[in-house]
Amino acid sequence: MEEELKALRQQQLYREIKVIESPQRAHVRYRNRDMLMLASNSYLDLCGEERVKAYAARALAEYGTGSGGSRLTTGTNIYHIQLEEALARFKGREAAVVFNTGFAANSGVIPCLCRAGDVIYSDELNHASIIDGCRQSGAETVVYRHNDMEDLERKIQERPGRQGMIVSDGVFSMDGDIVDLPKLLELADAYGLLSMIDEAHATGVIGATGRGCEEYFHLEGRTDILMGTLSKAVGAEGGYVCGSRTLTEYLKNKARSYIFSTSLSPAAMAAAKRALELIEEEPWRVEKLQENICLFCHCLREHGVEAESETAIIPVRIGEEGMAVKVSERLMEQGFFIPAIRYPTVKRGEAMLRAALMATHTKEELSAAAAAIAEAIDYCRDC
Ligand SMILES: Cc1ncc(COP(=O)(O)O)c(C=O)c1O
Structure with missing residues (x-):
């Protein structure tokens, strides 16, 4: 087991549990600070309703x-x-x-x-x-x-x-x-x-x-x-x-x-x-989620990040596992919670950020998140 865990660490595939310190909503507490949650499956923000x-x-x-x-x-x-x-x-x-x-x-x-x-x-x-x-x-x-x-x-x-x-x-x-x-x-x-x-x-x-x-x-x-x-x-x-x-x-x-x-x-x-x-x-929840999906993809594309989705899952493709982890860490530092998705969840070399939207994200939040994602990708590519 130790050997295998070591190999996972070397391949940037080791996974750690992240402990969320608040209800699963558009904003969560993580490591004692407020974060914009962009990875939850609670798409209609009903967990804490x-x-x-x-x-x-x-x-x-x-x-x-x-x-x-x-x-x-x-x-x-x-x-x-x-x-x-x-x-x-x-x-x-x-x-x-x-x-x-x-x-x-x-x-x-x-x-x-x-x-x-x-x-x-x-x-x-x-x-x-x-x-x-x-x-x-x-x-x-x-x-x-x-x-x-x-x-x-x-x-x-x-x-x-x-x-x-x-x-x-x-x-x-x-x-x-x-x-x-x-x-x-x-x-x-x-x-x-x-x-x-x-x-x-x-x-x-x-x-x-x-x-x-x-x-x-x-x-x-x-x-x-x-x-x-x-x-x-x-x-x-x-x-x-x-x-x-x-x-x-x-x-x-x-x-x-x-x-x-x-x-x-x-x-x-x-x-x-x-x-x-x-x-x-309350049909506004589904309607607002669908609006948010269009808006977020549009904002990402405006910042030069490829994004196409009609669902709450918006993949931002990165490729190399180490790079995906770095981009995610930079976003975390800036208050955006978007973990890297790696093998075996996706194929090797096809690591991504998997953004997941909620009906209660605001336009301003989504626009700021799109800008931060583009910046983090550029930053990590250069470092
Ligand atoms: C497509 C799909 N089917 C089934 C499941 C399993 O559902 P549950 O989390 O309720 O076990 C998931 C995710 O967890 C999923 O993404």
Whole structure:
């Protein structure tokens, strides 16, 4: 272990925990100073929202701290049920089932639906939890080039008549780009495959009202399995799967990560439910986030930094790992919290800053951040 840790340090790949000393909001305290948070997944800034906290506090007072059991034994209370109903409504589906994390949802669902003899077509940039789910399933996993539907179709045609599934991130977690859903669904229909989309970074972000990929492409109700997480724009914890009632009942009976794990606390469920209501009641959050995305990309480009995104994830490509760390450190010194993303999260030599925006960032903050990023890149290139 020591040898390997030493090697990681030498390759600039050693990771350290950063301790945030305040709620996860647009401004955080870090190392005892105020920082502009430009890396959080709490895209709609709901983690510290007063009404969300108050509702979670009520659940905490009523039901205590833990759920006390797995969902199928003693760990289901009214907040789990209400949240599942709210999620199904929000996503326009018959039913929803909540898992303990998005990771548990992906690694639970995929092996449940696919097994040895089946084939899973998976985008090369899919999240680690999808990759693990594919591995655990025992099915043949065929990785297609990133968002390349021609490559996907070629690979499907090489395996005629095989039963299986196409699975893709809806918004890719590092590059922030959006799946070609129309073509993916067309291929799934044409070749009789299931379609599964991970909406971890799409929910609350894309589509006119933040309902995700289907709303963005006006393809409501078309995907077989819509998976997502409550830990990002929703500002709470947990993962979910929405689909037909048959699907959710099947998962409740078969998915190992659902069955063999203590369920989430009532307070986490209540927080997610209230946050979902706020996303619907206060459309300004999604609208402001989408405005901020346009504005920030524009500001970066004005400073000569390439930036293109329609989602809250805006990658600033650096390349060499050491350089990415230096740029991030300089930004940290100046009060901008943007960590460097390195291998194995992205490929070697493709290190980046992954800026993540919130609905509550102001124009002035985003403009200052863009200028600081450009300055830090120039500074570190010269030093
Ligand atoms: C695309 C994607 N899917 C799934 C997950 C896992 O979700 P969770 O953090 O709720 O485990 C993440 C991130 O964490 C993600 O980026």
